[in-house]
Amino acid sequence: MDKKELLKLEYTALNLRRNILRLIRAGEAGHVGGALSSVEILTALYFYLLRIDPKKPDWSQRDRFVLSAGHKCLVLYAALAERGFFDKAVLDTYGSLDSRVPGHPNMHKLPGIETNTGALGHGLSISGGMALGIKLDKSPSKVYVVMGDGELAEGSNWEAASAAAMHKLDNLIVFVDRNNLQISGPTVEVMSYEPLAERWRSFGWGVRTIDGHNLETIIHTVKQTPFEIDKPSVIIADTVKSKGLSFAEGKVSYHYWKTKPDELEQAERDLDNIEKLLKAKMEGIGL
Amino acid sequence: MINELKDPRKSFGDAIMEAALENPNIVVLSADSSSGSGLGDFPAKFPDRHFEFGIMEQGVIGYACGLATTGKIPVFAAIAPFVTARPYEMFRNDLGYMNQNVKVVGRCAGLTYDQLGSTHHSLDDVAIIRTIPGVTIINPGDPVTIRKAVHAMIKHVGPCYMKIGNPKMPVLYPEDIDFRLGKGIVIKDGRDVALIGTGTVLSKAVAAAKLLEESGVSVRLIDIHTIKPLDRDLILSAAREIGKIVTVEEHFLAGGLGSAIAELCSQEFPVKMKMIGINDLYASNGPYEQLIGKYGLQPDQIKETVIKFLNNK
Numbered sequence: 001m002d003k004k005e006l007l008k009l010e011y012t013a014l015n016l017r018r019n020i021l022r023l024i025r026a027g028e029a030g031h032v033g034g035a036l037s038s039v040e041i042l043t044a045l046y047f048y049l050l051r052i053d054p055k056k057p058d059w060s061q062r063d064r065f066v067l068s069a070g071h072k073c074l075v076l077y078a079a080l081a082e083r084g085f086f087d088k089a090v091l092d093t094y095g096s097l098d099s100r101v102p103g104h105p106n107m108h109k110l111p112g113i114e115t116n117t118g119a120l121g122h123g124l125s126i127s128g129g130m131a132l133g134i135k136l137d138k139s140p141s142k143v144y145v146v147m148g149d150g151e152l153a154e155g156s157n158w159e160a161a162s163a164a165a166m167h168k169l170d171n172l173i174v175f176v177d178r179n180n181l182q183i184s185g186p187t188v189e190v191m192s193y194e195p196l197a198e199r200w201r202s203f204g205w206g207v208r209t210i211d212g213h214n215l216e217t218i219i220h221t222v223k224q225t226p227f228e229i230d231k232p233s234v235i236i237a238d239t240v241k242s243k244g245l246s247f248a249e250g251k252v253s254y255h256y257w258k259t260k261p262d263e264l265e266q267a268e269r270d271l272d273n274i275e276k277l278l279k280a281k282m283e284g285i286g287l
Numbered sequence: 288m289i290n291e292l293k294d295p296r297k298s299f300g301d302a303i304m305e306a307a308l309e310n311p312n313i314v315v316l317s318a319d320s321s322s323g324s325g326l327g328d329f330p331a332k333f334p335d336r337h338f339e340f341g342i343m344e345q346g347v348i349g350y351a352c353g354l355a356t357t358g359k360i361p362v363f364a365a366i367a368p369f370v371t372a373r374p375y376e377m378f379r380n381d382l383g384y385m386n387q388n389v390k391v392v393g394r395c396a397g398l399t400y401d402q403l404g405s406t407h408h409s410l411d412d413v414a415i416i417r418t419i420p421g422v423t424i425i426n427p428g429d430p431v432t433i434r435k436a437v438h439a440m441i442k443h444v445g446p447c448y449m450k451i452g453n454p455k456m457p458v459l460y461p462e463d464i465d466f467r468l469g470k471g472i473v474i475k476d477g478r479d480v481a482l483i484g485t486g487t488v489l490s491k492a493v494a495a496a497k498l499l500e501e502s503g504v505s506v507r508l509i510d511i512h513t514i515k516p517l518d519r520d521l522i523l524s525a526a527r528e529i530g531k532i533v534t535v536e537e538h539f540l541a542g543g544l545g546s547a548i549a550e551l552c553s554q555e556f557p558v559k560m561k562m563i564g565i566n567d568l569y570a571s572n573g574p575y576e577q578l579i580g581k582y583g584l585q586p587d588q589i590k591e592t593v594i595k596f597l598n599n600k
Contacts (some may be wrong), residue, residue: 060358107385114356116384119376125346126381129353129361132338136314137357156377159346167338 001216003285007278009215012082013043014274017244019078019091021267024259027095030103032257033248035074037179037212037239038146044218045144046079054084057111063141064130066115068123069148069177070104076113077101085112121154123147124174128164131172131232142225145174150182153191158203161232165204170226174205174234177212179241181252200234212237246270292455293430296394299451300325302437303362307333310441312360316351318344320365324394345374351389352381360388360441366400367393367409367450371416382446383419390440392449397487397537398565398582399453401575409450410565414542416448417515423468424515425449426544428489429459432512435466443468452487452537454575459493459510471518477505480593481525484535485511485544488584492535495589502590504597514544519555522548526556533561533593537584540564561596563589 016039024030046052050063067076074094081088086100090110093099100109104118114130117123123145131143151157164172176196184190193199197207206227210217218237225233241255242248245267248257257263303326307313314336315321315329321337330337340347344365351361363370370393371378382389393412400407416422423443427436433451440447464472471483474493482499484492489510496506507529511518525532532552534545545562552558565582572578579585583592 064356116380119380122349122377122381125349125377126353126356128346129350130356131353132350133354133357133359136335136359156345156349159343160349163340163343163346163350166340 016078020074022091023094026092029258031071033241033255034072036243038177040213042079064143066123066127066145070117073105080112120151121156125160131169142171149178152193161203164232168230169232172232176236179239181241206231206233209236212239291458295451296325298430298433302434306441316363324364344369345377348374348377352387355387362390364392367396371412395453396450404572405569410539423447426486427512431460439468469513471521472510474508477507479505481507481529481532483509488537494586498590526558536564
């Protein structure tokens with residue numbers, strides 16, 4: 001990937017963060033921490049990797065994206081709106097009665113949403129079923145999943161993981177957004193999943209651990225899937241919760257953010273600063 | 288042949304095999320449960336369309352959901368409580384809320400796993416699945432309607448829960464019986480009481496009706512094989528025309544067929560009702576016929592209950 005392409009993607013990631021802030025501004029609250037930690041993952045997927053067509057959201061040969069950690073939905077809405085699945089004005093309805101962007105995604109309300117998630121520990125088995133159906137159809141499509149690290153305490157995930165390995169679902173690619181925090185505190189202190197990579201490996205998966213905010217690394221890693229022949233792949237993405245907001249990064253209390261006016265102003269300034277840095281980089285390479 | 292005893296699981300499994308020959312989208316998922324569900328021959332006949340998962344029912348519901356999103360028609364049969372009570376949230380969110388075309392079949396339902404005790408009895412399955420919007424609940428009462436219910440369920444697009452028993456059950460209907468989802472069957476007309484049965488104990492209601500007729504009680508005998516959506520017209524006409532309803536089911540009184548009918552009639556046309564089923568308790572264990580007798584579900588007991596109900600003015 002050349003530098004121009006990469007910078008454009010970084011700019012897109014910024015736009016996703018701006019969309020998330022737009023949603024939060026409308027709803028005055030939301031699960032911001034885990035949405036912001038997975039912005040680069042969704043940017044890489046929706047703007048580089050996924051075979052999708054916003055004009056044909058039900059295209060049978062599309063790649064699927066399942067947000068198992070449904071509370072991260074702000075980033076999904078942000079990505080789908082940016083990619084043109086629906087008008088960005090929908091984002092301004094967040095929090096209002098009958099909004100098409102509820103607090104957890106609803107496939108019946110918007111194009112591009114594959115599953116109704118929210119209760120944790122559902123997405124992986126649904127994704128496994130999609131991957132199995134796609135294989136039966138001999139389709140080249142892939143199924144991508146984003147899970148939270150706190151979500152891994154749900155035992156249903158490990159049933160799903162066993163079955164994915166047993167059925168050799170090498171078209172299934174899971175990201176664990178390892179931002180290390182959940183509502184009650186650091187995930188390893190609440191219910192440790194360590195050693196995480198070994199755990200997945202022992203369940204029969206190919207595993208990589210990467211910097212989950214590095215777009216180039218994310219894309220390069222996905223291109224190497226399946227990491228092992230006939231095995232599903234998991235990418236453990238090390239991330240920072242609430243990435244991009246100076247006052248909230250790495251803080252448990254911003255898992256669910258009830259906004260205050262001064263914080264919203266600071267958030268805008270933080271994103272403006274990111275934009276300034278990106279513009280300087282772009283000028284540096286003549287964009 | 289009428290009154291011939293047949294294995295409900297074989298009737299179910301054979302019907303799935305028939306349907307799978309016609310419809311290539313049908314796939315069967317097993318939680319170590321296919322062979323016990325009458326589907327023992329399916330893997331050999333359709334090796335690419337049978338998926339074994341081992342004992343992980345909640346995960347199988349999720350996999351079935353995912354398969355359905357790709358146009359497959361997943362059929363998942365296992366012991367009734369393990370596909371309803373255990374994975375309730377998966378049923379609700381992945382099948383109900385997502386409106387996926389998955390067919391879940393609870394076998395050995397009710398008290399038919401007689402000796403195995405309350406962990407394996409399923410007296411709450413209708414109650415809990417009935418709360419999920421959009422799910423069709425089918426509870427056929429004889430081998431002929433089990434087969435017809437399977438074909439109707441496969442043709443219907445949307446999530447379904449079907450329940451079947453375990454011991455052999457008598458054939459009650461001729462092969463050409465008109466079976467339609469959501470439409471009850473009036474087995475015989477009568478004027479003194481509407482006796483409404485479902486599922487495994489429909490045959491007990493049929494026998495009770497005969498005893499009642501012999502005692503001079505005229506019975507309108509109704510089979511409600513589809514508990515959801517309920518046949519409102521048939522039930523409300525019985526309420527209006529007869530005014531007395533007795534329900535018979537191998538299920539808790541809370542939330543089952545009687546409960547559904549009481550909900551309907553109390554809103555639309557209140558009538559006197561008696562519900563026969565299992566009250567708020569963990570059922571005992573023992574030989575099936577004795578066990579259902581403990582809860583008043585044998586024909587002579589049903590007859591006595593109906594007569595007492597009619598005499599209680």
